Amino acid sequence: MKRINAVILDWAGTTVDFGSFAPTQIFVEAFRRAFDVDVTLAEARVPMGLGKWQHIEALGKLPSVDARWQAKFGRAMTAGDIDKIYATFMPLQIAKVVDFAAPIDGVVDTIATLRAQQIKIGSCSGYPRAVMEKLMPAAAAQGYAPDCWVATDDLAPGGRPGPWMALQNVITLGIDDVAHCVKVDDAAPGIEEGIHAGMWSVGLAVSGNEFGATWEEYQSMSPQEIATRREGAAAKLYAAGAHYVVDSLAALPEVIADINARLAKGERP
Incomplete structure (x- = not known):
């Protein structure tokens, strides 16, 4: 069946650490x-x-x-x-x-929604393994634990913007077609990673690095400042090749529904 079988998520600014x-x-x-x-x-x-x-x-x-x-x-x-x-x-x-391991607002519920659709949860990061070995259990204790994770120094070819970490997720999760995967990231190299791996790439314009604000700062911003920052962040992510750009991971289920409709019509990333 032509549908999304896995999402591969970045860490800081995507699933934890609002604002990166x-x-x-x-x-x-x-x-x-x-x-x-x-x-x-x-x-x-x-x-x-x-x-x-x-x-x-x-x-x-x-x-x-x-x-x-x-x-x-x-x-x-x-x-x-x-x-x-x-x-x-x-x-x-x-x-x-x-200290930055708390899941971003909406992440835990989104992961539960995706798992209810039999979508596997992969992850990769610009962090090296020594950092991820501290971050993983801290995030799990607060409600977020993907099915697998890959650190930037795990693979000999290197990290982003190459496809290797994303493709290692495909292997580990047992996914049979990269076109049935979505790579989600808040920074341009991670978007390029997904494109190079042949996946759908989704950028996050508000929760991460390009927007660059704490949750508290974001909550106190005027609508005009939010719109200006969002526009700038989205432009960078689209320029990197993103197929979609949304504010945060909370919007991912709607994106996946749209991608599934496109897959059903024979489209590929």
Whole structure:
């Protein structure tokens, strides 16, 4: 039967950690501790979705960060510099990630709805395994536990925007057609991951990195500010190739119903 059999979900900003603050704040802290170089929260968000070593590398290549680095050291960032920042980042992230393990509003109910439709729940993350081993049980204790998970350093080819983590979910879950899978993410590299894996890709414009607000900030925003931020986030996700963009995971069942209708007519991603 041509229908969605599995969803593959990102973590921070998609299922837990509204606004994706756990990783971004730690990048800022790691740069400061390792080399006394300042990066802003907005800069730290730009490469979100990549593996964390690759994220640091991309962050160092941003013109604004590179200019500060060059002014301080008279040279561009090296692989050794990235290693030192990563070594600083990891223990900070492992210690902090459990504080951002609460499921985003609507996630637990959405997962229950999907499971009632016999849809399997996969997941993957830009977090390395050492971080995921802390995050998984903390999230499970608060009501969210996917059927499987893959960390960015689990597979030799690498992480996003390549398809490998998404495809490992397909293998683990036993799904026979990638066109019967939906990849959901709040950042561009994760959308590209789904596209490269041959899946339907759904972007989340409000709950995650591109919107970039805490739940409390979001709740206090004016409708105009929400609309402006949503529009900007959606544009980035559509530009990355998203087939659909919705506010949060709570809207996913409606998207899947639409995809199922398209599959029934013979459409593919």
